[in-house]
Amino acid sequence: MADLLEVNDLHTQFFTRDGVVHAVDGVSFSLAAGETLGLVGESGCGKSVTALSLMRLIPQPPGKITEGSIVFDGQDVLKMDDDDIRGIRGNNVAMIFQDPMTSLNPVLTISRQISEALELHLKMDKGEARKRTIELLELVGIPSAKKRVDDYPHQFSGGMRQRVMIAMALSCNPKLILADEPTTALDVTIQAQILDLLKNLAREFRTAFILITHDLGVVAGMTQRIHVMYAGRIVEKADTGELFANPKMPYTWGLLRSIPRLDERRKEKLIPIEGLPPDLIAPPTGCRFEPRCQYRRDICREKEPELAAVPNAKPDHEARCWGTQNVPGGGWLVATDWRREVGDTSVIEEIRRGDDTAAAGE
Amino acid sequence: MRTFILRRLLYAIPTLIGISIITFAIVRLSPGDPIRFFTFGVQDITAADIERLRAAYGLDKPIPLQYVDWVGRILRLDFGRSLIYNKDAGQLILELLPNTLQLAITSLVLQLVIGVPLGVVAALKRGTWTDGAIRVFGVAGHAVPAFWLGLMLILFFAVQLRWLPSQGMLTVGADVWDLPDRLKHILLPAFVLSLTGIATYSRILRTETLDVLGQDYVRTAHAKGLRERTVLFVHALRNALIPMVTALGGILAVLVGGALVIEQVFSWPGLGRFTFQAAIAKDYPVIQAGTMIASVLLVASYILRDIAYAVVDPRITVK
Numbered sequence: 001m002a003d004l005l006e007v008n009d010l011h012t013q014f015f016t017r018d019g020v021v022h023a024v025d026g027v028s029f030s031l032a033a034g035e036t037l038g039l040v041g042e043s044g045c046g047k048s049v050t051a052l053s054l055m056r057l058i059p060q061p062p063g064k065i066t067e068g069s070i071v072f073d074g075q076d077v078l079k080m081d082d083d084d085i086r087g088i089r090g091n092n093v094a095m096i097f098q099d100p101m102t103s104l105n106p107v108l109t110i111s112r113q114i115s116e117a118l119e120l121h122l123k124m125d126k127g128e129a130r131k132r133t134i135e136l137l138e139l140v141g142i143p144s145a146k147k148r149v150d151d152y153p154h155q156f157s158g159g160m161r162q163r164v165m166i167a168m169a170l171s172c173n174p175k176l177i178l179a180d181e182p183t184t185a186l187d188v189t190i191q192a193q194i195l196d197l198l199k200n201l202a203r204e205f206r207t208a209f210i211l212i213t214h215d216l217g218v219v220a221g222m223t224q225r226i227h228v229m230y231a232g233r234i235v236e237k238a239d240t241g242e243l244f245a246n247p248k249m250p251y252t253w254g255l256l257r258s259i260p261r262l263d264e265r266r267k268e269k270l271i272p273i274e275g276l277p278p279d280l281i282a283p284p285t286g287c288r289f290e291p292r293c294q295y296r297r298d299i300c301r302e303k304e305p306e307l308a309a310v311p312n313a314k315p316d317h318e319a320r321c322w323g324t325q326n327v328p329g330g331g332w333l334v335a336t337d338w339r340r341e342v343g344d345t346s347v348i349e350e351i352r353r354g355d356d357t358a359a360a361g362e
Numbered sequence: 363m364r365t366f367i368l369r370r371l372l373y374a375i376p377t378l379i380g381i382s383i384i385t386f387a388i389v390r391l392s393p394g395d396p397i398r399f400f401t402f403g404v405q406d407i408t409a410a411d412i413e414r415l416r417a418a419y420g421l422d423k424p425i426p427l428q429y430v431d432w433v434g435r436i437l438r439l440d441f442g443r444s445l446i447y448n449k450d451a452g453q454l455i456l457e458l459l460p461n462t463l464q465l466a467i468t469s470l471v472l473q474l475v476i477g478v479p480l481g482v483v484a485a486l487k488r489g490t491w492t493d494g495a496i497r498v499f500g501v502a503g504h505a506v507p508a509f510w511l512g513l514m515l516i517l518f519f520a521v522q523l524r525w526l527p528s529q530g531m532l533t534v535g536a537d538v539w540d541l542p543d544r545l546k547h548i549l550l551p552a553f554v555l556s557l558t559g560i561a562t563y564s565r566i567l568r569t570e571t572l573d574v575l576g577q578d579y580v581r582t583a584h585a586k587g588l589r590e591r592t593v594l595f596v597h598a599l600r601n602a603l604i605p606m607v608t609a610l611g612g613i614l615a616v617l618v619g620g621a622l623v624i625e626q627v628f629s630w631p632g633l634g635r636f637t638f639q640a641a642i643a644k645d646y647p648v649i650q651a652g653t654m655i656a657s658v659l660l661v662a663s664y665i666l667r668d669i670a671y672a673v674v675d676p677r678i679t680v681k
Contacts, residue, residue, distance in 0.1 A: 055585060057581060057584055057585060086587040086588070086589065087587060088587065089584065089585055089586060089587035090585060090586035090587035090588075091587055094585070095582075095585045097578060097581070097582060097585075099578060102577065102578040102579065103578040103579055103581070103582045104579055104582065105579040105582070105583065105597050105601070106579070106601065106675075106676070106677060107600045107601055107604075107674070107675060107676060107677075108596070108597070108600075109676075116586065116588065116592075116596075117586045117587065117588075120586070120587060120588065121587060152676040152677070154676070154677045165582075168582075168586070
């Protein structure tokens, strides 16, 4: 099957007073039609910038996509003129943003905000667009949609507003939905509802989606594949089941260790990842996770590993780590069970001390 | 909505009572006696005549009593007779009111038509020389005194170039409905009067537009694939204009007040100039009628502003 989306060596940079921030630094991935992908990483690792780059919504200046290609449905998004890219936005690719409280325009009615995309892309007249808007609101589970369609955003709760955002995203039957932390701003009780809604509707309409989150727990039941990002790069790619069962990158191990588990017999302490993500103006020349990695060796600081297949794993499982790759000088983590072996505790102490001095220095 | 307007009208009553007491007190307590002023230099006038005159105008009573008398008459819409013109003061003021409003409204329109686009352009072209030029214009608009600028413009356009008239509303002898002639007369005073507002509005709108363009909902609008123009005019500008309503409420007061100076400079036969001359001449009834009518206008403009708020911003509920 031809890929719906093919991102190749994407570089997005922000030109600031302090220097060039390499927010997205050589990201490549692809997505088939109807496929679902989770993009996971800490704040500032470049996942949102990746999503915004896909729609060319990076504010420019200071942002700029400096290299790479984004081929959507056979066309290179980065080579399109402004009219063409507008024809794709909201039509073939739709986006759901993090904060539904601020992502809807406070002075326009819900009806207006959903209808305008329908009128623009599907050339509906006002009556048709309104009818379709009401259908969409019913679809996302807004009670008495007919009455509420003329309400303003402030008359809806946070969860309801995110439903409105989902209705808006679905309005033109997009082939791809980018959901950027769609539940982060919501109550925990609402989060599951919104995720279920998104998953079910995407399945129903065979829409591909990319779910961006910092929370591995959120993507667990949601997407077929997961890509873990760190410091502007993808550091691990795997099927969702494979990633949870057999992660191959110490950063992913760190993320998994910081999720509480219900099936553990004893109450285990959650282990945080010590240290801070690197400065993206001058990222480390070796492995970007090396300064925080308790399994590090000299090679990690000297050379950056490629994102490559790893032994003891499924064939499409790739990780960016010298320790788990079968290469000369590497491979010391191939047989490591991340659940048992915490790594070099003296290194952890060192990272922790460095973190404290950094904090004290601020 | 109706109860809201009614309530605002009720609130206006104590405000107007307060204004009336203060102006009445200032006028009566300021030095100078109108009767002596008018009789100065008149031959063959006796002290008894002066006392009789004073009694005739009710100026011999204690001030609080004069106030009560005055309020009693005001409630019957009787503003008293002008000491100078011997005509009904309210009548005199109301005849001149349209002239002032004409000037004020023209300036208001100029302020909006020039100030708003300048602000938006400055925001869109942030950091360029266009933005810088608008900023300089804005600072100058605030800093240059209106009377001085008025005189300079008269010197340049009326005296040197002879393109525009220097004073009045109409050429003497011209038809009252001669619109081009009226336009020529109003151009300079309206522009000078509008300058502060243009400066203020362009600054407010620049800040607001920049703020709104950075909002999440503007990004959402872009993500929908809307045209740049639609995003700007439908999604951004409506939000950016909300704080303008606040500025608009007070602006009528500024205009009516500012008109006082401008009317003087351009000999515009308006309320401000007339009241000013009345103040110099100690024409008590006219001063009071002028301030009261201007106050009513001001209070009305604030009520209009609150209504405009509710119309522009759906988040404000009117109960």
